[in-house]
Amino acid sequence: MTGLIAILRGVTPAEVVGIGRALVDAGFPAIEVPLNSPEPFESVRLLTDAFGEWCEIGAGTVLTTEDVGRARAAGARMIVAPNTDPAVISAAVAEGMTPYPGVATPTEAFAAVAAGARNLKLFPAGAVGIGGMKAWRAVLPREIGLLPVGGVDEANLADWAAAGAAGAGLGSCLYRPGDDADAVGARAREFSRIWHQD
Numbered sequence: 001m002t003g004l005i006a007i008l009r010g011v012t013p014a015e016v017v018g019i020g021r022a023l024v025d026a027g028f029p030a031i032e033v034p035l036n037s038p039e040p041f042e043s044v045r046l047l048t049d050a051f052g053e054w055c056e057i058g059a060g061t062v063l064t065t066e067d068v069g070r071a072r073a074a075g076a077r078m079i080v081a082p083n084t085d086p087a088v089i090s091a092a093v094a095e096g097m098t099p100y101p102g103v104a105t106p107t108e109a110f111a112a113v114a115a116g117a118r119n120l121k122l123f124p125a126g127a128v129g130i131g132g133m134k135a136w137r138a139v140l141p142r143e144i145g146l147l148p149v150g151g152v153d154e155a156n157l158a159d160w161a162a163a164g165a166a167g168a169g170l171g172s173c174l175y176r177p178g179d180d181a182d183a184v185g186a187r188a189r190e191f192s193r194i195w196h197q198d
Contacts, residue, residue, distance in 0.1 A: 004029065005149075005168070008033050009172070019175065020046075022185030030057075044075060058076045059079060062080065079092040080099075104122070104123060104124070117144075119145040120146055147165060
């Protein structure tokens with residue numbers, strides 16, 4: 001999977017389906033619920049039940065292999081992490097899930113690939129930069145997707161896309177705790193427009 005990932009840090013089970021519907025309607029192919037949100041596995045389960053047929057649902061801020069298993073049991077199909085932990089990557093691959101480990105250096109990127117990752121979360125994206133991503137692109141295997149996360153917003157998303165990003169993770173610029181589905185949907189439509197423009 002490549003494209004835009006909605007990061008719903010702080011979302012609650014009571015609101016997650018309405019917000020998820022707004023994101024799916026806006027064309028987002030993936031939604032992540034970070035594990036430092038309230039009742040994250042319940043939100044993953046609700047999203048999977050409602051939208052799993054059309055959208056890749058995943059857990060974020062996954063730091064342990066135990067949480068990989070819990071996310072899988074809730075229906076998650078992707079595992080997103082802020083760091084590169086070969087055990088977490090391997091556990092996700094073994095469960096048939098897609099890992100998105102966080103990488104901030106070429107060494108971490110190659111370690112993540114060696115552990116089985118085929119998509120890398122450039123985090124924080126502002127520290128790596130577009131120039132850094134282009135340099136990594138020259139040495140990493142061609143099939144590896146690079147997705148900037150952290151500091152990506154409506155002002156620079158088109159630049160990341162033009163530079164060859166396979167997708168991007170969008171957090172507080174898309175959703176903040178307390179935002180309603182209409183507000184999130186409006187932002188999501190704008191991000192989709194930017195991402196898909198020629």
